Amino acid sequence: MNSNEEPNLPIEADADQTLMDQATLVRRAGHSRRTFLFKLSLLANGVVGAVMAVPIIGYLLGPGSKTAAAEEYWVPLGPITNFPEGETRLATFRNPVTTAWDGQTGDVPCWVRRQSGTTFQVFAINCAHLGCPVRWFSESKLFLCPCHGGAYYEDGARASGPPERGLFVYDHKLSGDLLMISAGTMPTLATRQTTTAETLTQIAAAIPSAAIPMPKPRCASCQD
Amino acid sequence: MPGLTQTGKNIYQWFEDRLGLGKPVMEAVEHEVPESTASWWYVFGSAATVLLVMQVMTGVLLGLVYSPSAGHAWSSLEFLDHSVRLGWFLRALHGWGSDFMIAIVLIHMAQVFLFGAYKFPRELTWIVGVVSLLLTLAMAFTGQVLRFDQDSYWGLGIGASIVSRVPWIGGPLVRLMLGGPIIAGPTLTRFFALHVFIIPGLLIAMVAVHLWMVLRLGINEWPMPGRLVSKTTYTRNYQKLTRDTGIAFVPDAAWKDAIFAAAIMLAVMACAFFFGPFGPTGQPDPTIIQTAPKPDFAFLWIYAVLAYLPPSLETPMLFIAPVLGIGAMLLLPLLSPQGEKHWSRRPIAVLMVAVIAVVLGVFTHLGTYTPWSPIMDAWTSDPIPVIYLQGRTPLERQGALVLQNKQCRNCHSIGGSGGLRGPALDGVATRMTEDQIFRQVLQGGGNMPAYGNALSPPETKALVRFLSTLNNKNEPKAIDASRNLVTAAPDKTAPVGVH
Ligand code: FES
Numbered sequence: 001m002n003s004n005e006e007p008n009l010p011i012e013a014d015a016d017q018t019l020m021d022q023a024t025l026v027r028r029a030g031h032s033r034r035t036f037l038f039k040l041s042l043l044a045n046g047v048v049g050a051v052m053a054v055p056i057i058g059y060l061l062g063p064g065s066k067t068a069a070a071e072e073y074w075v076p077l078g079p080i081t082n083f084p085e086g087e088t089r090l091a092t093f094r095n096p097v098t099t100a101w102d103g104q105t106g107d108v109p110c111w112v113r114r115q116s117g118t119t120f121q122v123f124a125i126n127c128a129h130l131g132c133p134v135r136w137f138s139e140s141k142l143f144l145c146p147c148h149g150g151a152y153y154e155d156g157a158r159a160s161g162p163p164e165r166g167l168f169v170y171d172h173k174l175s176g177d178l179l180m181i182s183a184g185t186m187p188t189l190a191t192r193q194t195t196t197a198e199t200l201t202q203i204a205a206a207i208p209s210a211a212i213p214m215p216k217p218r219c220a221s222c223q224d
Numbered sequence: 225m226p227g228l229t230q231t232g233k234n235i236y237q238w239f240e241d242r243l244g245l246g247k248p249v250m251e252a253v254e255h256e257v258p259e260s261t262a263s264w265w266y267v268f269g270s271a272a273t274v275l276l277v278m279q280v281m282t283g284v285l286l287g288l289v290y291s292p293s294a295g296h297a298w299s300s301l302e303f304l305d306h307s308v309r310l311g312w313f314l315r316a317l318h319g320w321g322s323d324f325m326i327a328i329v330l331i332h333m334a335q336v337f338l339f340g341a342y343k344f345p346r347e348l349t350w351i352v353g354v355v356s357l358l359l360t361l362a363m364a365f366t367g368q369v370l371r372f373d374q375d376s377y378w379g380l381g382i383g384a385s386i387v388s389r390v391p392w393i394g395g396p397l398v399r400l401m402l403g404g405p406i407i408a409g410p411t412l413t414r415f416f417a418l419h420v421f422i423i424p425g426l427l428i429a430m431v432a433v434h435l436w437m438v439l440r441l442g443i444n445e446w447p448m449p450g451r452l453v454s455k456t457t458y459t460r461n462y463q464k465l466t467r468d469t470g471i472a473f474v475p476d477a478a479w480k481d482a483i484f485a486a487a488i489m490l491a492v493m494a495c496a497f498f499f500g501p502f503g504p505t506g507q508p509d510p511t512i513i514q515t516a517p518k519p520d521f522a523f524l525w526i527y528a529v530l531a532y533l534p535p536s537l538e539t540p541m542l543f544i545a546p547v548l549g550i551g552a553m554l555l556l557p558l559l560s561p562q563g564e565k566h567w568s569r570r571p572i573a574v575l576m577v578a579v580i581a582v583v584l585g586v587f588t589h590l591g592t593y594t595p596w597s598p599i600m601d602a603w604t605s606d607p608i609p610v611i612y613l614q615g616r617t618p619l620e621r622q623g624a625l626v627l628q629n630k631q632c633r634n635c636h637s638i639g640g641s642g643g644l645r646g647p648a649l650d651g652v653a654t655r656m657t658e659d660q661i662f663r664q665v666l667q668g669g670g671n672m673p674a675y676g677n678a679l680s681p682p683e684t685k686a687l688v689r690f691l692s693t694l695n696n697k698n699e700p701k702a703i704d705a706s707r708n709l710v711t712a713a714p715d716k717t718a719p720v721g722v723h
Contacts, residue, residue, distance in 0.1 A: 061400065063399050063400055063402070063403050063404055063410070064396035064397065064399045064400035065396065066399065066405075067395075071405045090511075090513070092511045095405070095406050095408070097404065097405050097406070098408060098409075099404075099408065099409040099410065100409075101293040101294055101295045101296075101409040102294050102295060102408040102409045103293070103294045103295025103296065103409075103508075104295070104507060104508060104509035104510070104511070105294045105295075105377065105406070105407055105408040105409070105411075105508055105509070105510065106406075106408055107509065107510060107511050108406065108510060108511075109510055109511040109513060125510065125513060126381060126385070129385070130381070130382045130385040130386065130530065131378070131381035131382055131384060131385035132378055132381065132382065132517055133378065133510070133513040133515065133517075134513075135513055135514075135600060137631050137634070139603075139629050139630050139631050139678070140630045140631040140632070140673075140675065140678050141677055141678040142631075142673055142678070144598045144600065144634065146515065146516035146517070146597055146598070146600060147378075147382070147516070147517060147527075147531075147597065148527075148530060148531035148596055148597065149531065149596040149597050149598055149635075149645045151598075151673045153673065153674075153677070154677070159668070159673030159674070160668065160671045160672055160673045161596075161671065162530070162531060162533070162535055162538070163535070164535040164536075164538075184405050184406075185399075185405035185406065186381070186384060186398070186402065186405060186406045186407060188384055188385050188388035188394070188395075188398055189385070189388045189389055189394065190388040190389075190394035190395035190398055191388070191395055191398075
């Protein structure tokens with residue numbers, strides 16, 4: 001019942017109508033009070049909703065708020081004797097950040113190129129175009145991508161196809177005779193450097209192995 | 225018997241007195257529609273709805289067994305396929321149902337577009353329909369992710385790589401999409417929530433709104449050339465048409481919908497029975513890199529477009545084209561709510577549908593055999609045809625060996641087998657001189673990598689010699705005309721320079 005639609009009462013009302021008039025007035029007052037209370041309840045619910053939205057949005061955006069750097073750790077790829085000089089080998093490591101139910105998806109492959117002695121390049125498996133797994137062909141000295149036919153030279157530089165850039169590279173270091181890389185997040189344009197080499201053979205500076213600290217062993221599933 | 229009938233009626237009435245749904249439902253199904261709409265062209269929407277119901281049902285049934293854990297999803301699919309009785313058939317129904325649903329929804333859209341049904345007063349019906357199409361595609365993509373195999377894993381990688389290109393917030397967006405730093409357990413669970421709760425909820429709501437509006441506004445009448453839609457007269461004319469030629473939707477018009485829906489369901493069942501479920505392909509172990517990931521049928525065209533786009537156009541295309549395309553579809557009814565409905569007077573509309581269909585078809589076809597992808601094992605699997613080795617010198621035959629060993633055939637076919645990434649080498653000597661082949665091999669170019677580093681000089685020499693023996697039958701080898709001129713007639717040309 002909308003109070004605005006109440007008919008205008010005649011000025012000369014009889015007793016009954018006066019009574020009704022009073023009842024209507026009381027009803028009107030009650031209505032406006034209840035309308036006010038209803039608006040108040042809307043407001044209260046709005047506030048409660050907003051308060052509740054904060055943790056929900058926080059929960060939803062949680063994974064996006066961590067930076068890539070916060071989840072990068074030094075992981076060992078194995079002793080350098082696993083990687084013959086002048087060759088490129090597939091290495092795999094367990095991602096430093098995993099959950100107990102990740103299964104095989106927690107294992108990540110990468111390409112290790114040992115140019116000579118202590119000079120290494122470690123490339124991501126993910127094509128710098130759209131992330132498909134590139135494969136090394138030692139005879140033609142090319143990385144080929146199965147998805148859209150991207151090709152890279154042995155030093156990771158772009159050779160042909162849709163990729164606009166060289167392969168993604170992991171930072172690496174030698175710890176004793178252990179090859180370590182800094183890894184943890186999926187290599188994409190947003191997280192990783194790409195090979196910038198323009199020439200066919202790139203001569204990277206050797207890393208002095210003495211000044212490298214030993215990696216701290218860490219729990220793979222605590223996500224700290 | 226009459227007693228039994230009476231009891232049945234009483235029971236119905238008992239519920240009807242309390243629910244009160246029977247009457248409005250009967251009114252809705254028996255509402256009058258213009259006779260012209262009782263056509264075989266008007267059956268696609270209802271078929272899509274029936275498919276949606278089937279997808280929900282089979283989806284729930286698969287949910288009885290499926291395990292949305294990255295470590296177990298793949299094995300639970302294998303378990304469904306091999307150890308659960310008829311599990312394979314349910315998977316096949318759900319998979320084929322998805323392909324059929326996309327196809328029927330697209331046909332429905334094309335029909336509605338060509339019949340001008342998006343015009344006044346059904347603009348919002350169209351817009352809700354477009355949203356439903358997008359949700360259907362989202363179901364297909366997330367469903368492919370739940371089939372957690374190699375294609376799914378690397379498909380997520382492609383998705384993440386695309387998202388990572390969003391300016392400024394690419395990194396956080398990737399992590400939001402993956403639910404963590406890599407494709408792993410949390411990725412699968414969020415796609416599970418999307419595929420099983422969020423998107424179906426939205427889709428069912430959208431379809432309900434869509435149907436409600438179809439009932440409320442009446443189904444689009446069969447368009448007549450020259451009968452223009454005008455906001456002032458349309459509703460009156462439509463009501464008159466319904467009054468004059470109206471037939472009850474059920475049963476007079478709906479029997480065609482029912483028969484078509486039954487035929488489609490039968491087709492889904494036949495496909496499921498004869499072709500079986502999709503995948504799963506290899507297990508989602510990223511360290512197994514011997515794979516050529518491919519998206520499902522509905523997305524093959526995007527895969528092909530990504531292979532052919534010039535690199536510089538790629539990022540803009542990825543983010544601008546969808547916005548424009550979806551925006552155009554959403555705005556269409558608002559921009560042209562009135563006017564001609566009939567396809568024969570809307571040549572541009574017809575042309576657009578034809579061009580889009582052909583483009584999608586061509587790219588999808590290309591996507592099925594991916595001519596741009598190297599064939600990774602061609603170099604070890606396909607021999608050089610013997611005819612190309614006959615009558616060759618030892619050096620040339622050595623060159624054939626180089627061709628094989630250096631994996632040239634992963635990209636170049638010869639004798640009809642090998643990759644299609646580069647041109648076939650069968651008639652290469654007809655097209656290029658020896659010098660040109662040398663240059664191409666060593667320096668690359670035109671989408672070919674340079675092999676200067678991968679070939680020793682003797683290997684290069686042998687390879688090029690072999691390639692220069694490959695001219696087409698009855699066509700001479702390419703020659704350097706200027707060189708011939710110089711070497712063949714030094715005397716005659718000499719005086720010209722002396723003057
Ligand atoms: S993902 Fe490697 S070429 Fe596209």
